[in-house]
Amino acid sequence: MEKNPKVLLMGEDIGRLGGVFRITDGLQKDFGEDRVIDSPLAESAIVGTAVGLAIRGYRAVCEIQFDGFVYPAFDQIVSQVAKLHKRSDGAYNMAMVIRIPFQGGIGAIEHHSESPEPYFAQTAGLRVISCSTPNDAYWMIQQSIEHDDPIIFCEPKSRYWEKGEVDLETPPSGLFDAVVRREGTDVTLIGYGASMKTALRAAETAAVEGMSIEVIDARSIAPLDIEVMAKSLEKTGRVVVVQESPHTASVGSEIISELTQRCFYSLKAPGLRVSGYHVPYPPTRIEEDYRPTVDRILDAVDRVMGFES
């Protein structure tokens, strides 16, 4: 915001309150009410007016308060934000960031724990990313704001309280690059967002049992950095994807389909997905039996390790 006066923030309760998760805390004080806009309570309008602002040359960073509240803005995102660059033959840049705190794990009531990213990953014209570490959160939001395509920025809300070092010296990874978080040789374990922490824990546990798991943070959900994943799979021959959304037509489905196509002869076992179940997000007293756990990931790892062709 200091670098570019055209950057605006818009959303419900983001100004005076600093956002329900305090992500924008203090920004209205620093940048004023014209640049940190407390909006009326209407998600379609948050995104729809961001479109108009983009046409005028502004870059809006929209906050959707919770994942389950993004659907009122679905048409503006899918029919307008995603398509206006094309519809205008490139005259409009829909440069904007739509931040969505997503996934579960905070014991909230319904509509506050969902994984809507597959809907957007399927839509041409959008890019969908997710961070899993404080360092990525710091860099990726800035890279997203500078990017000329519209970006759906999925923030793993259960990790908002996570602490970690931000490396101000090393140049950050590319915004759409997957990153290997832990090297290994037996199984490639891929995830994004909040699932990364669970995946890394699973890898540690597996190491104790003598299995070497390579853990990849997809970071970019659309487009996928399939090269990094394929390179790992060429080495391990086994892949498991972890995600909180149901597995039908999911990001994991796409990853496994792409990898099967590229690495068919390297595969030692079919790729597996560890996902949420195909049910509406459950009451959160039982959400930990819905979200992928270390045990469920290890079960999948055992299955790919034990597969005999």
Added chain:
Amino acid sequence: MIDEELVQLLTPEGERIENSEYESTLNGDEIFGFYRDMVIIRRLCNESTSLQRQGQLALWAPIQGQEAAQIGAGRALDPMDFTFPTYREHGIAWCRGVPPENMLRLFRAVSNGGWDPQKYRHSVPSVVLGTQTLHAVGYAMGIQRDGAEEAAMAFFGDGASSQGDVLEAFVWAASFNAPVVFFCQNNQWGISTPSTVQSKIPLYHRAHGFGFPGVRVDGNDVLAVYEVTKRALDSARVGGGPTLIEAYTYRIGAHTTSDDPTRYRIDAEVEVWKHRDPVERVKALLVHEYKVKNVDFDDVAAEADVMALKLREDVLAMSRPDPITMFDDAYASPHPLIEEGRREMIELGISGGEL
């Protein structure tokens, strides 16, 4: 048709009416110019309908009956204002300077837009109804932040007035006092749905509930539409906030060339509205008051015919785009799936493009 609620400066017979709040500021040349605009746009519409019937357009959305609403509003705009249309705003596009052949690229199905919206300051058509009203409000918020004396204007119809986006746009425009004018052409029919189903009160009354002024103008009276729109735009540009204008008019033709209005409305109703024709009443005024001669009207008709002939030629010359152009401008920056698609299309020989 003298209605207390309706701002009207000209009767259907072309006689001037006193209005306590508005008076016409236009001279004879300007009125003749509006007449010319309306004749040309009607001719454009008729030619396009013919082109569709001849299989040269996929679809056409006729404008007939709404020429005064659009030319009055379109001519009230300043060059620096920015307009956000639906797919029926051919008259507005004309006033913004969009070449007629560009208006038909969408209907020829060779483009999803058709013109450079930044160049003409006229956005590409919104087909999902009402979405553009939010774009106009956002654009207006940008104008505010730039400190510019400009306005945004959103066009929609009585059908779209039921869309949540339109009502959200009203809320936002009021909350931020945005320099935007909402121009609703109430043409009485949303395909087969009468406007009485969309609203139980006159549409312009809605504005009051949202906290800004609303006005109903005779949409077939180009003089009145011009004055009402100009005042609303002037107010918006200097911090007066939004206005809702309901241009009360009628869609003489079908919703689109795919529609059959005889299934849902009676001929008598159409006949009543044909007597309120927006072009004829201005012509009557020009004859009575400004002594415009037949030869001048004939010149306009001839000019419209020339435009139509060129339009036909231009449309017929619009050939099927190279399929590989579907990848152009899908994203603003390089994307692996775009490259993948492009490569496949070339490898399969679908396009003669180069790898």
